[in-house]
Amino acid sequence: MGRKKLERFRQNEANPHVVQAGKEIFETIKGNWKSLQFQNDHPLVVELACGRGEFTVGLARQYQEKNFVGVDIKGSRIWKGSSQAYAEGLQNAAFLRTQIELLEQFFTPGEINELWITFPDPRPRDGDERKRLTSPRFLDIYKKLMAKAGNIHLKTDNTGLFTYTAEVLSSRPDIRIIRKTADFYLSEWKDEHHGIMTRYESMFMEKGETIKYLQFCFTES
Missing domain, CATH: 3.40.50.150 (Vaccinia Virus protein VP39)
Structure with missing residues (x-):
């Protein structure tokens, strides 16, 4: 595995905009996105196969009254969008690293x-x-x-x-x-x-x- 990819994985581990295995919130987020991740009661919008997260981040910029979650299994991809969300202070954008087949394990x-x-x-x-x-x-x-x-x-x-x-x-x-x-x-x-x-x-x-x-x-x- 390349050094750049390893560094991105390390940053994902520290980034509060990323929900992934190894973090406590990963096991408790189901049914609790609004309270645990976003700490508000805004509508929840999910993008599947979000890749680099351009669409998730773009929508989050436009609609502060909604919460956005991009879903993708590739950590090196969601690193881009999650890093942008962190840098811009977008509290209404997050990324879930998992397979789409497993959605029911993370949403009620x-x-x-x-x-x-x-x-x-x-x-x-x-x-x-x-x-x-x-x-x-x-x-x-x-x-x-x-x-x-x-x-x-x-x-x-x-x-x-x-x-x-x-x-x-x-x-x-x-x-x-x-x-x-x-x-x-x-x-x-x-x-x-x-x-x-x-x-x-x-x-x-x-x-x-x-x-x-x-x-x-x-x-x-």
Whole structure:
């Protein structure tokens, strides 16, 4: 392991914006994000596969009245966003280092008010469908954890994942699609994201890819 990566891991251990194995809060955070991490009662917004955390940090800057948690398994990735949050004193931004499959170990039913899935691995092979973050398997997890009428957002450059997700959502009577566009930056909603882009989003746009966007919610408890 490189020296730079080891140094980033050391900084994560000391950074109060990082919740990870080895810290006492890691074992007690479930159901207690507002009281233990943020010490307020603001709505909780979670970003999955947050990578470097550009979107989590960007949203936290814009919405001080909400709490934001970026989730990723790669400590060297979340180091970037957590370091920025620490440097800027963003008390409403935090990062959870864990696998997304384990979300139920860290959030209680109804604890998440809003969920973002930003540029996830599209997992294009048919055999990898269960690993897609918008597959029925993951949707069932989200349904348990989302607050009533809580919104879920997907942003992706991948047409296959966008089409697949729209089909899966449309097939479920417990889901309502609120917004859907195959070109987000030509849509009426683009300004609502305040120009916040992830590294991957910028890369895809430079290659001429259009950004697809879906917003939906569960309609049954």
